[in-house]
Amino acid sequence: MFKLCRLKYYLRNKERLIILQPLTSSLDEAFQRYSSSAADKDFLHRSILPTDHFQASLPRLPIPELEDTLKKYLECQRQILTDDEYDQTVDIVNKFKVTEGLDLQKRLIAKDKRNKHTSYIAKPWFDMYLKSRLPIVLNNNPFMYFRDDPRPEYQNQLLRSTNMIVSSLKFMKTLRANILEPDIYHLNPAKSDNMRFRKIMRMIPTPFVFYGAYMFKTLPLDMSQHKNMFNSTRIPRPGKDELVVNKEGRHLLVMRNGNFYVFDVLDASGNILEPGVIMASLHQIMQDQSPPNTEPVAVFTAEDRDVWASYREKLISLGNEETLKLIDSSIFALCFEDNKPTDPNAITRMFLHGEAGRIWFDKSLSLIMSAGGNTCVNFEHSWGDGVAVLRYFNEVFEDSTKKSVVHPSTSVQTDAASVQRLEFKLDQEMKENLQQSVKKFNSTIQSLDVHHLEYYKYTKSYVKKSGMSPDSLMQLAIQLAYYRQCKQTVATYESCSTAAFKHGRTETIRSATAETKRACTLFVDNHPAVSVEELKKAMMACSKKHGSLTRNAAMGKGFDRHLFGLKILAEEEDGRLPEMFTDSNYQKINHIILSTSTVSSPAILIGGFAPVTPNGYGVGYSTEDSRIGFNVTSYPPSTNAPNFIECVTKALDDMYEVLEGRHPAKSI
Known part of the structure; x- marks a missing residue:
């Protein structure tokens, strides 16, 4: 309330706004001039609001009142339980509310106050993904399917992949330069989604700017997940995986028929290479006549996580560490498919799981493209959610279709390609493990x-x-x-x-x-x-x-994440779970x-x-x-x-x- 009152005073100080207006206009003019310059070919745009402008002032995720959470929990349970099951759960909930629940609530609030830089759910939710030992294929990774390019002549595997790679790199560079337009939900876009709003937001100090946005009936969104989108991979470890980000990588990982290729898409200064150079490298990969890899190591990423962790250590011991580093540090993965499915069910299968060893599922972001140019994003889920991926999705679709850098008339510069093919060193034991993993993968996807x-x-x-x-x-x-x-x-x-x-x-x-x-x-x-x-x-x-x-x-007022937070706190600090969480009906409501x-x-x-x-x-x-x-x-x-x-x-x-x-x- 104190911050909001101070902000109202700040916005009402018309003299200060008038003084700043000439500066705002001159910056706007400079922005317009610079946006059209050749120097911006590596960026989607240059927002006058820094990408992280609202981040420091975002409100913290509230911890609901315990009684309110338990009331909503019982209301939901009422719909799926028998009368006897419901009565049993009511007794357990009422007991929890005045005993362990009360204590856990106090401790959760105290812990939250000690960690004001984040939310009470962020780490437990992230760890939930990383601690899961289930294969991430089918249990974790979803896909989102791009619409076709509205220009049929651009719906071509080589053209579309080149344009999408360049647009993806522009998105990454715009994000890292802190000039990507912040994610903002406009309740009344006609009044707030304009330059006037942005000028005013730019003038408000960052500790207060969220409240200014709120007065315009807008909701700035958290963008902390975006930084994990590129050059990142989920690394299998015993017991708990690790998300690793290596921004030094300047190369792209391309997979085709289970074979691995890498080539640089950024120069030594971090600039995007000429589209013709990128296109030439893709063309070289597409022209490679190598048969499908009979030892598709990528299938290991679809294994039980502890099994994959042990296999990865074995691969490193066999001399594959540098190969794995190149895969892990690649900006993202592009997976070429030689098939051209038209049936929606076949498209779903290609994009959700594909054939054994065709996708490195640990990569945070993979573009999968059919021979007909049908394209999707398959993403590892621990690092982020649909909001972050959707922003990437929208920007890349718009830029690649409206600001294409290669065209049907673009000729391939065959002498510009510079592709490295990656090979894994395997002993007999790993070859046998590989065949077992392929059988397991095929059995799993056939059950779907x-x-x-x-x-x-x-x-x-x-x-x-x-x-x-x-x-x-x-x-x-x-x-x-x-x-x-x-x-x-x-x-x-x-x-x-x-x-x-x-x-x-x-x-x-x-x-x-x-x-x-x-x-x-x-x-x-x-x-x-x-x-x-x-x-x-x-x-x-x-x-x-x-x-x-x-x-x-x-608004953070559901009951699931709150109960999850209390449960994790009990596990970590007490080493045991209250009856509330061992109740078979708690398991039932979470058996989705x-x-x-x-x-x-x-x-x-x-x-x-x-x-x-x-x-x-x-x-x-x-x-x-x-x-x-x-x-x-x-x-x-x-x-x-x-x-x-x-x-x-x-x-x-x-x-x-x-x-x-x-x-x-x-x-x-």
């Missing part, structure tokens, strides 16, 4: 089922006009589909960013609510006829509740059957990930101006993705009928 849905009856704008939020409708469709398929409500996870806070990560939106449960019974169960008006009222109630859950999650996520952007076609439990579904979805898309994964026979897609379609059809004022048909 993938299905896709494109739906065109209504769109994002149609849903908004109906009075529902598009995301609430999609989540209700998922609940209706599962209820129709299995006749029950189960633990559901929807990811929500908490990037509005310093070092925020994510919070869970628990989309299975009393409102969705009631809507499911009205739409699906056999009972006396329900009017269209009552069905629509039930849908609107779901939307209202979902909106409340989303706002709470975004419906894992869901969406990322909305004109640059994204769809995203995807595997289920987080053997009997669950991974549901990536998007609502756009022209269509609705679902990407569903599962592990049969305990789940049935094709039938789930049928049930989603039925749910969307039923809700469309209701929004159109008609009663939906009962049969599927």
Whole structure:
């Protein structure tokens, strides 16, 4: 409150603003002149606000009140437990609230106050990823699929990869030069997303600037994750992995048919090499007639993490340390595929897991490109979340399609290529380990089922006009589909960013609510006829509740991360867990059957990930101006993705009928 009062005084001091205005204008003019100069060919833009301008003043992620968290926890449990299970959990929660919970809450708050540079969840959440011993393929790495280049003549593997590499390097350099426009969520873009806002924000001292932005109804977002995007790799270690960033690397890692290649994309001064030089190196790799690698070492990155840690040490002992360093320190990875899939399910498989040894999954960022130019980002998840990747995604798509550096008329400078092929030294034991890892990988990916849905009856704008939020409708469709398929409500996870806070990560939106449960019974169960008006009222109630859950999650007022923080504190400081966390029903609510996520952007076609439990579904979805898309994964026979897609379609059809004022048909 003190900071906000001081800021109001500062902004009202019109004399000071008038004095600074000439300086602002002259800087603006200089900015405009410099932006168009040749010196800026290595950068996306030059923001007049430093990238980290808001970072110091970002609010800290709040620790919710214990009673509020436990109330929300029980409300969510009520939807998935039997009466007896619920009564048992209520007793455990009430006991926890006045005993261990009270003490843990006090200690968590005290620890948070000692670490004001970060959030209470940042390290535990980061460590959760790094301590997991599960293979990161299917359990960790998601993918996001770029839209095709709107110019068909540029939808070419060589052209598109060259343009995307240069745009990616420009993004990296703009970020590291601290001139990338800060991530800001504008509640009213017409009033705040303009130069006037930026001029005023530039004049406010950094300790107060977040509060100035807030007065303009904007929310600056945390950008601490971005620094881990490039030259970074997750290194397997026994018990807990390590994220290593080496900014000295000037080279790119390219993989094709399980073979490894590296070449420099920056010169000794850190400048981006001429596009023709980069294009020549890519062309040389594409022309390499080497057969697919029969010893694809990259498959080890899909292994159990402790197994991979032991294999990596063995590789180093065999003389592969420098090779591994080149892979680890590469700016990012580009994976060329010789296939040209057109089926959405085949595209998902290529981008989510591919063939054995085709992707180095430990790299923080990998671009995967089919022979037809279809492109995705596959990223290791420990270092960051969708918000950071989305910013990269949007910038690279826009720059590569609107400011292309190579064109269909560009000739390949074959004499400019300078590519080094990497070879691993393997003994007989490692060759046998490699073949076992390939078999294990193939068995794992064959157990995954993938299905896709494109739906065109209504769109994002149609849903908004109906009075529902598009995301609430999609989540209700998922609940209706599962209820129709299995006749029950189960633990559901929807990811929500908490990037509005310093070092925020994510919070869970628990989309299975009393409102969705009631809507499911009205739409699906056999009972006396329900009017269209009552069905629509039930849908609107779901939307209202979902909106409340989303706002709470975004503001750090969910219950999942708070309970997780308390649990980790108990493990680390007490060496034992209270009954609250050993309760089988706590395990049940965290055994996620419906894992869901969406990322909305004109640059994204769809995203995807595997289920987080053997009997669950991974549901990536998007609502756009022209269509609705679902990407569903599962592990049969305990789940049935094709039938789930049928049930989603039925749910969307039923809700469309209701929004159109008609009663939906009962049969599927």
